[in-house]
Amino acid sequence: MLHALVGIKQVPDTTNIRIDPETGSLIRQGVPTIINPYDAHAVAAAVEWKRKLGGKITVITMGPPAAVSALQECIEMGADKGILVSDRKFSGADTLATSYVLAEAIKKIHEEDPIDLIFFGKQAIDGDTAQVGPGVAVRLGYPLITYAVNIREVNLEEGYALIERKTELRNEIIKTTLPAAMTCEKEIAEIPYAALPDLIASLRYKPQVWTADEPVAYDIAQIGLKGSPTMVFKTGTPVQHEPGELIKAAGTSLDKAVDLVLNKIMEHASGAPLIGGKK
Amino acid sequence: MSKQTKIPQEELPEVYIDDILMSIKYFTDEQEFHLAIKDTDTCVRCVDKPCINFCPVGAYRLQEGGTVQIAVQSCIECGTCRVLCPPNNVSWKYPRGGFGVAYKFG
Amino acid sequence: MSRRFWVFIEQEEGKIHPVAGELLGVARRLAGEIADELKQKNETAVVEGILVGHEVDDLAQEAIRLGAERVYQVDAPEFKYYLNRPYTEALKTLVKKYKPEVFLIGATTMGRDLAGAVATSLKTGLTADCTQLEMGEARGTNKKLLLATRPAFGGNVIATIVCKDHLPQMATVRPRVFDASPVNKKARGEVIKEKIKVTPDMLNAQVVEFITNQASAIKLEYADVIVSGGRGLGSPKGFELIKALADELGGVVGSSRACVDAGWISYDHQVGQTGKTVRPKLYIAAGISGAIQHKVGMQDSDFILAINRDPSAPIFSVATVGLVGDLYEIIPALIKKIHASKNKGGQA
Amino acid sequence: MSSKKIQFDVIVVGAGLAGSTAAAVAARNGLNTAVIERGQQPGGKNFFGGAVYTHALQEIYPDLWDRNPPLERPVTETGFWFMSKDGMVKATVQGGKLNNDPIDAYVALRARFDSWWADQAKSEGAFIIPKTLVEEFIYQDGKVVGVKTDRPQGDVYAPVVIICEGVNNLLTQKLGLIDHDIRPAATALGVKQLISLPAETINARLGLPSNEHGLAISVMGDVSMGMAGLGFLYTAEKAISLGVGVTLEALRKSGVKPYELLQRYLNHPAVAPLIEGGQLMEYGAHLIPEGGWKEMPRLYTDGVMVAGDAATMVNALHWEGTNMAIIAGQQAGLTAVEAHRQGDFSSKTLSAYQAGLKERFVMKDLYQYRNLSRFLDSHPEFMDIYPTFLNDALGMFFSGFGKPKKRLYKDILRTLTSRRPLLKVVGDLVSFGRTIIGI
Structure with a gap:
């Protein structure tokens, strides 16, 4: 029987973020929070393997109380249990402090019910750091497989898994002992369309809430702002470039405009050889 | 009945609808399309092809050979095409639960 | 005493990843930024490369030519292929031994896999995917720190991050964000070989098979010419036209996120915050509106030609030249003229 | 299971x-x-x-x-704007009977x-x-x-x-x-852009004393380009909502793209300055069952x-x-x-x-109101001739200096009668009255 653990994060939907032109700050109104898309695929992959091998899936997240809805969504997809690690004392955590909190919680879960495989999304779309998954793996001393695109085999009897991951040059198959941790690309599995009873169960589901004191007594020096070596020094909006020249290219002006543009490219440093001009 | 007839195009500003659609949030269903042209030849025979114009997100696009293609992922489920397609050639249903347009403000 | 600015020399199959050269250039600049301050304390700053692999002596010399003043080389069969735990162990051990001030790693697949693990084992801070790096004073400290600036929230915000009380200050940097410093063929430097003990448990995960990946053959980051299409193409078929122009220019095809989301083209073509950062000599954006997440990925290209029907499209704000009109008229005209001009150029 | x-x-x-x-x-x-x-x-x-x-x-x-x-925002000012190609006559009410507690309508x-x-x-x-x-x-x-x-x-x-x-x-x-x-004749398509602006800018441009005041406006006339339909403007707290609704029947016949119709409204000289510098927060469209x-x-x-x-x-x-x-x-x-x-x-x-x-x-x-939708469909002059006449008439009235006023009135009347015979005008008004009274 497989015991898979999935670490997820609730994030603002960055595809729809807007900036207040006056203050330069994020306009939060109208920005829905969603389960980090990569994490959703990680959950889907865990569910696929639970269906194949039998067993169960525990999902964990660190976040504000509202993150309950992200855990419910995992239950909807087929996870069995959700744990929300939530406490004001955790706020201000960077990736190092977050990986500490999650790793300690996972140790606790593992004590009671040994874990075979840990799934994360490859990165969260709000921070894009891709550090928490690797950080947790290191803290637990588990082999780490990042950018996983396909799980070929999970062999619980012999205690190994074959996982395909993506690298710059090619894909590679990793054979790893279990337990192991992986971070997942979207290709890893398609999000299932839940049956109605599962959806209804998820809407009624209340995840466990763990605090900074119970059931894991956290070292206060390693959590929240205190446990975070990095801090945000300042924020701003990206620098706007000077706009270039606009040329109308329609009807009779089309030919001229195209000539003009090609000339400009030729004149520009290193542009000429690209379009057949002299070096 | 309305005496209204065709309005000359030059009285209207040109609008780049794709940019405007960037303001809309969608949960795109990659596994199932909720709209389809029932019969491609019917579109070829349809002279006016008003769908190219009346769709408020410009999802109906004229293709070479006079066929019409639907950019289903930009559909906002208003129902205009279902009601207005002259040969009633659009197979129209709502996207699966949770998919499709998700207005942030409404 | 010298302050060490470290760069991870990423290599695979006997080749140094270009990002290493870019990072050595940055490290030299950063070292220069605190040189005066150090002089008063009788200290110096030194740029050093960390090279891990098997039979990579040549690469150590190359790293020196690329700007490293000294290279620490870990060379053993266990390091022939990249594996997270042995590599993490190597970097961790070296950091503990030499205590560098700053450690830069490329934000590549390998670098990102490695950096998070190393930072966590060292319990220090790591800022990922930086786009600007400088040495500067942060509030409440009287020494210069690494100010690491990176985009967040899909490129809508930039945040500058410091790591005040922990060393090394670690950052990953995307390829093509910085210029590589010029290769100095005469450069000489010291290579120090280091031994790292690899225990069997570090080899619990092993590569058992390689699969050549078609998609990763598209090298957007290092292409000289990129022709990208956006939603304005109207349909996936539009990429045929984009491809034709790219072929004419000897370039590669890029895409905005919208087209990737719509399934018109694969993710490997995506330029932007959630795709690739590119800096070609010529970037042509056709039918791309220019959402911020796209612009941050291409705005540093040498020459940007934007083609869009809407004169108010935000893409024009980063374009060197903008053509307002129908891309289906403009691109065929471009192809024709470039073709003609190339033939002429060939005769000359 | x-x-x-x-x-x-x-x-x-x-x-x-x-x-x-x-x-x-x-x-x-x-x-x-x-x-x-x-x-x-x-x-x-x-x-x-x-x-x-x-x-x-x-x-x-x-x-x-x-x-x-x-x-x-509460609706503290409401009414009609009558739009011609380049002009606008505004007939709105504020205060008075609208000052109920609580205010009757909220955006x-x-x-x-x-x-x-x-x-x-x-x-x-x-x-x-x-x-x-x-x-x-x-x-x-x-x-x-x-x-x-x-x-x-x-x-x-x-x-x-x-x-x-x-x-x-x-x-x-x-x-x-x-x-x-x-x-199609009994259903309208409404298209709308929500455009964000600082609350103070909205207040200043629309003459609202504070964020506790807001507008709900129906726009008649050139906004629908002669089609049976209306435009609208509502003020959210930090955004203005502007849209046009026209019947599907009219839309199909016109060959107009709904978003171009909307853009034309946004470009109108009396509307464009209101939203200048604003950011599009959301575009959308929806059918309205007006039957x-x-x-x-x-x-x-x-x-x-x-x-x-x-x-x-x-x-x-x-x-x-x-x-x-x-x-x-x-x-x-x-x-x-x-x-x-x-x-x-x-x-x-x-x-x-x-x-x-x-x-x-x-x-x-x-x-x-059972006859309203048919009435509007069969009386395009309410979308076209009358609002334009109103603009012309008031425009002439307030600019006809140095002209004998009797001639001015004649000229004004002629701008109407040249487009629609006076008898028909009377007939239109009577039938409009009957439609809304419901007889």
């Missing part, structure tokens, strides 16, 4: 304003109530101008103001408002099932006993179903409550009631719809409660729903 039957006392299809109201009322009275909503969240598929009306909100929740409704944004409204139903005990599409009914002995959804194992049972599915009333049609699809009384489906049958847009409960002239939906939802909810009390879900019992609505403004107004 065990297939336990999913059973409720009442199923509401759609968590819009009608649906969440029906569910709130049913749940409050002890019924085990499910609301099945196809969007990610309630409100996610909804889109309007627009305003909600405090009388209706307070009727459902007398403690409305303690519940912190997400309202944008709202549906995604937020409907989501909150559904939360109120939840607090009454209703169970909201989002992300699920109702596709079919389950019949037993010819009677509806539940619905089939698009999810695996997706059957849900209840002896009574309240359909609040919105303007595309496919389920209502499936039940045979109406024998045809919505008609009213004449296009209304049967409102009930055995085990089923229909409310809101699905039952064409919109007053096209007053832009009323949300309040009708809420009151209809309330009546349907109450009727479901009564049916459970009697243990009888036949159409005989459910007829109380329609009877209840007849006592309210909902049916009275819809009846009174």
Whole structure:
């Protein structure tokens, strides 16, 4: 029987973020929070393997109380249990402090019910750091497989898994002992369309809430702002470039405009050889 | 009945609808399309092809050979095409639960 | 005493990843930024490369030519292929031994896999995917720190991050964000070989098979010419036209996120915050509106030609030249003229 | 997996304003109530101008103001703008009778408002099932006993179903409550842009003393380019909502792209300065069932009631719809409660729903305005000639200096009579009067 653990994060939907032109700050109104898309695929992959091998899936997240809805969504997809690690004392955590909190919680879960495989999304779309998954793996001393695109085999009897991951040059198959941790690309599995009873169960589901004191007594020096070596020094909006020249290219002006543009490219440093001009 | 007839195009500003659609949030269903042209030849025979114009997100696009293609992922489920397609050639249903347009403000 | 600015020399199959050269250039600049301050304390700053692999002596010399003043080389069969735990162990051990001030790693697949693990084992801070790096004073400290600036929230915000009380200050940097410093063929430097003990448990995960990946053959980051299409193409078929122009220019095809989301083209073509950062000599954006997440990925290209029907499209704000009109008229005209001009150029 | 039957006392299809109201009322009275909503969240598929009306909100929740409704601005100025190609005559009212406590109408944004409204139903005990599409009914002995959804194992049972599915009333049609699809002549397409601006900018440009003041404007004339339709402008707190609605019939004939029609309105010299520098927050479009009384489906049958847009409960002239939906939802909810009390879900019992609505403004107004949509369709001059005349006339009146005034009046009159004979004008006005009085 497989015991898979999935670490997820609730994030603002960055595809729809807007900036207040006056203050330069994020306009939060109208920005829905969603389960980090990569994490959703990680959950889907865990569910696929639970269906194949039998067993169960525990999902964990660190976040504000509202993150309950992200855990419910995992239950909807087929996870069995959700744990929300939530406490004001955790706020201000960077990736190092977050990986500490999650790793300690996972140790606790593992004590009671040994874990075979840990799934994360490859990165969260709000921070894009891709550090928490690797950080947790290191803290637990588990082999780490990042950018996983396909799980070929999970062999619980012999205690190994074959996982395909993506690298710059090619894909590679990793054979790893279990337990192991992986971070997942979207290709890893398609999000299932839940049956109605599962959806209804998820809407009624209340995840466990763990605090900074119970059931894991956290070292206060390693959590929240205190446990975070990095801090945000300042924020701003990206620098706007000077706009270039606009040329109308329609009807009779089309030919001229195209000539003009090609000339400009030729004149520009290193542009000429690209379009057949002299070096 | 309305005496209204065709309005000359030059009285209207040109609008780049794709940019405007960037303001809309969608949960795109990659596994199932909720709209389809029932019969491609019917579109070829349809002279006016008003769908190219009346769709408020410009999802109906004229293709070479006079066929019409639907950019289903930009559909906002208003129902205009279902009601207005002259040969009633659009197979129209709502996207699966949770998919499709998700207005942030409404 | 010298302050060490470290760069991870990423290599695979006997080749140094270009990002290493870019990072050595940055490290030299950063070292220069605190040189005066150090002089008063009788200290110096030194740029050093960390090279891990098997039979990579040549690469150590190359790293020196690329700007490293000294290279620490870990060379053993266990390091022939990249594996997270042995590599993490190597970097961790070296950091503990030499205590560098700053450690830069490329934000590549390998670098990102490695950096998070190393930072966590060292319990220090790591800022990922930086786009600007400088040495500067942060509030409440009287020494210069690494100010690491990176985009967040899909490129809508930039945040500058410091790591005040922990060393090394670690950052990953995307390829093509910085210029590589010029290769100095005469450069000489010291290579120090280091031994790292690899225990069997570090080899619990092993590569058992390689699969050549078609998609990763598209090298957007290092292409000289990129022709990208956006939603304005109207349909996936539009990429045929984009491809034709790219072929004419000897370039590669890029895409905005919208087209990737719509399934018109694969993710490997995506330029932007959630795709690739590119800096070609010529970037042509056709039918791309220019959402911020796209612009941050291409705005540093040498020459940007934007083609869009809407004169108010935000893409024009980063374009060197903008053509307002129908891309289906403009691109065929471009192809024709470039073709003609190339033939002429060939005769000359 | 065990297939336990999913059973409720009442199923509401759609968590819009009608649906969440029906569910709130049913749940409050002890019924085990499910609301099945196809969007990610309630409100996610909804889109309007627009305003909600405090009388209706307070009727459902007398403690409305303690519940912190997400309202944008109260409507403290309202009326008509008459638009010509390059001019605008504004006839609005502020203060006076509008100064009720609370203010009668508030601008709202549906995604937020409907989501909150559904939360109120939840607090009454209703169970909201989002992300699920109702596709079919389950019949037993010819009677509806539940619905089939698009999810695996997706059957849900209840002896009574309240359909609040919105303007595309496919389920209502499936039940045979109406024998045809919505008609192009009786349905409008509304397109809208929500444009964000700092609150102070909105106040300054529209002459509003503070954020506690807002506008709700109907725009007549050139905005619809002669098509049967209207434009609108509403002020949210930090955004202006601008849109145009025209009938589908007119839209098809015109060959106009709706977003170009809207852009033309936004480019109008009296409108463009209002939104200059603003950012597009959201574009969208939605159908409006303007057919009213004449296009209304049967409102009930055995085990089923229909409310809101699905039952064409919109007053096209007053832009009323949300309040009708809420009151209809309330009546349907109450009727479901009564049916459970009697243990009888036949159409005989459910007829109380329609009877209840007849006592309210909902049916009275819809009846009174029953000819409106046809009137507007057959009198394009109200979209075209008259607003332009108004602009010309007032423009001439206030600029005709150095001209004998008698000649000025003649000239003014001629701008009208050259376009429409005086007798016809009189006839138009009389028939407009008859249409809105409802005789």
